[in-house]
Amino acid sequence: MIDGYKIYDAHMHVIGRFKKRDESLPQFLDRFGIDRAVITSLNQAANLSTILKSEGNENQSDFIESFVPKGQYDHEIVRQAVKEHPDRLTGIFWFNPRIATEEDWKLLKKYIKEYDFKAVKTQCYLDLLEVPEDLYSIAEFCIEHDVPLFLHSGSGFFFQKSVRANDYYSLFKKYKELKCVILHAAFTMEYCINCLKYFNKLENIYFETSVSIPYGIMTLIKAMGSHRVLYGSDAPAATSPDIEIDKIRILNLDNQTLENVFYNNISRLFGEEP
Amino acid sequence: MTEGKFKIFDAHLHVHGIFLNPEESLIDYMDRHGVDKAVITTTNRAASSKLYAGKDDSKSNEEHGEKINEAFKKFKNMIPKTQLDHQDVIEISRKAPGRFYKFFWFNPRIKQDMEELNYKILEDHFKKGFCGVKIHSGIHLIKVPRDVIKLASFMQEFNEKIPLFIHSTPKTMYFAGVSTKNIARLADEFPKLRIIVGHAGFAMEYAIECGLNLKRHANIYFETSCSSPYSIFSLVKSLRGQERILFGSDAPITNPIQIEIDKITCLPLTTEQKQDILYNNISKLLN
Numbered sequence: 396m397i398d399g400y401k402i403y404d405a406h407m408h409v410i411g412r413f414k415k416r417d418e419s420l421p422q423f424l425d426r427f428g429i430d431r432a433v434i435t436s437l438n439q440a441a442n443l444s445t446i447l448k449s450e451g452n453e454n455q456s457d458f459i460e461s462f463v464p465k466g467q468y469d470h471e472i473v474r475q476a477v478k479e480h481p482d483r484l485t486g487i488f489w490f491n492p493r494i495a496t497e498e499d500w501k502l503l504k505k506y507i508k509e510y511d512f513k514a515v516k517t518q519c520y521l522d523l524l525e526v527p528e529d530l531y532s533i534a535e536f537c538i539e540h541d542v543p544l545f546l547h548s549g550s551g552f553f554f555q556k557s558v559r560a561n562d563y564y565s566l567f568k569k570y571k572e573l574k575c576v577i578l579h580a581a582f583t584m585e586y587c588i589n590c591l592k593y594f595n596k597l598e599n600i601y602f603e604t605s606v607s608i609p610y611g612i613m614t615l616i617k618a619m620g621s622h623r624v625l626y627g628s629d630a631p632a633a634t635s636p637d638i639e640i641d642k643i644r645i646l647n648l649d650n651q652t653l654e655n656v657f658y659n660n661i662s663r664l665f666g667e668e669p
Numbered sequence: 670m671t672e673g674k675f676k677i678f679d680a681h682l683h684v685h686g687i688f689l690n691p692e693e694s695l696i697d698y699m700d701r702h703g704v705d706k707a708v709i710t711t712t713n714r715a716a717s718s719k720l721y722a723g724k725d726d727s728k729s730n731e732e733h734g735e736k737i738n739e740a741f742k743k744f745k746n747m748i749p750k751t752q753l754d755h756q757d758v759i760e761i762s763r764k765a766p767g768r769f770y771k772f773f774w775f776n777p778r779i780k781q782d783m784e785e786l787n788y789k790i791l792e793d794h795f796k797k798g799f800c801g802v803k804i805h806s807g808i809h810l811i812k813v814p815r816d817v818i819k820l821a822s823f824m825q826e827f828n829e830k831i832p833l834f835i836h837s838t839p840k841t842m843y844f845a846g847v848s849t850k851n852i853a854r855l856a857d858e859f860p861k862l863r864i865i866v867g868h869a870g871f872a873m874e875y876a877i878e879c880g881l882n883l884k885r886h887a888n889i890y891f892e893t894s895c896s897s898p899y900s901i902f903s904l905v906k907s908l909r910g911q912e913r914i915l916f917g918s919d920a921p922i923t924n925p926i927q928i929e930i931d932k933i934t935c936l937p938l939t940t941e942q943k944q945d946i947l948y949n950n951i952s953k954l955l956n
Contacts, residue, residue, distance in 0.1 A: 412899060412937065520874050550839035550875040553850050553882065557840035582872040583895065584923065585807045585841045592842070606872045606897040610687065610923040633873060633897040635935045638928055645688070645925050 397428040404432040406627030414631035436468040487514040491522040492533040516545040527566035543574040560589035581611025605629035621652040681917030682707040688921035772801035807838035814855035832863035849882035856886040870896025880907025894919035
């Protein structure tokens with residue numbers, strides 16, 4: 396709890412550089428006053444040692460291929476953490492639908508049904524997804540199992556078609572019942588403005604704040620309403636949570652808005668009582 | 670030097686923005702956050718969230734959506750067709766001349782018959798002590814290097830040391846964006862031009878790109894505002910050193926300064942490395 400507000404972080408990873416080596420996840424949450432967190436796996440191939448191998452040569456698409464796992468990400472550590480701390484952690488499954496086999500779909504279903512994972516995440520760049528085409532199958536899965544789909548935003552690598560808000564809009568038009576969370580929704584002001592343009596009438600679309608520009612977060616809250624914006628940090632992989640929390644604290648928002656953004660919205664999205 | 674007592678030289682500050690308290694001057698704001706010096710430019714006041722924001726609960730989503738669509742049309746019309754007025758930059762700098770390094774926010778997409786006039790404006794500002802140029806690829810839809818060749822030539826001819834700050838823009842619905850490959854082509858064409866890549870980290874992929882495509886260009890520098898801490902850290906590692914990383918805040922428009930400072934101080938780097946990023950590197954570049 397911070398300043399009297401409960402904190403439910405909508406975007407965390409099970410490991411990362413900004414967590415101390417000997418620190419458990421609940422200890423990490425305690426250090427920053429975070430009550431609950433959504434956690435998922437991490438693409439550990441996309442790390443600095445891989446980047447450092449490159450000398451900026453021309454064969455970079457092969458280099459990036461080395462980031463891309465040949466199978467699904469292992470979520471065993473996530474499952475164990477959630478099992479040990481169900482009052483603090485909510486699991487979501489980072490899934491790559493492009494390469495999914497029948498066994499992978501069964502595994503995903505198992506995590507949702509048996510291990511109570513609450514959502515699915517996709518990362519279009521590291522997993523080389525074509526948007527919207529590669530997302531149709533996972534969108535149908537999410538609708539069938541009534542779980543939200545978390546979609547990564549970013550700038551994309553030079554050899555990829557950049558995913559724009561209108562690409563995601565094509566997906567939402569096709570699957571109107573799909574509940575989605577746009578991650579890093581204001582990572583640039585340009586992207587934030589694109590979100591306003593395309594998603595303003597789509598009440599099933601939510602906006603997560605990690606790695607976002609504070610001015611963009613404020614714009615999203617004012618334009619979309621405080622019920623559609625979710626605090627997230629992307630910690631401990633990308634940042635330290637206090638920095639991401641401060642981005643919202645400094646916006647001079649009213650109590651109800653802070654309660655919604657910091658806790659209630661993600662809690663309601665998962666059908667929990669805030 | 671001790672951790673927590675860093676000298677700060679902000680490589681990306683604006684004269685105005687929502688994170689400045691109404692009663693506070695920019696100099697007071699800098700003092701409050703311990704910022705010693707800053708690169709300063711003007712603000713495009715047309716690009717305000719007030720255009721889109723403010724959901725009226727009495728209106729349906731449909732009506733509110735229409736309001737946002739109207740705002741987009743209005744925004745397009747409000748983008749200045751001429752160069753932005755920099756009198757605000759000049760006036761603030763006069764109050765503390767040793768603390769500010771003035772950059773001119775220039776739109777290089779000018780009709781041919783207006784070029785002479787616009788470059789005369791730029792030249793006049795150089796003569797008034799402006800020591801750098803900023804371009805905003807997202808607002809003025811600038812294609813790099815195509816739309817920047819004349820500007821870069823002009824700057825090099827006037828003074829080879831004048832840096833060009835490029836606002837990074839990913840591909841959007843209305844603009845193809847500026848990629849690191851585009852910037853590399855500009856750097857190849859103008860090997861002496863000092864290029865500052867603004868917002869060089871974003872949400873990680875762009876930082877990886879900068880490391881991959883731009884590290885061989887010694888004339889390219891990387892500014893940190895709006896970047897995630899891990900992106901900044903990965904830039905330091907992939908460039909094999911912090912010497913070309915410049916702390917910037919983009920305050921008080923998009924961020925409050927303190928959050929951007931915290932992104933550097935929280936990194937697993939030495940105190941000396943942090944001090945280079947927070948002050949020394951931009952100081953060396955401009956002096």
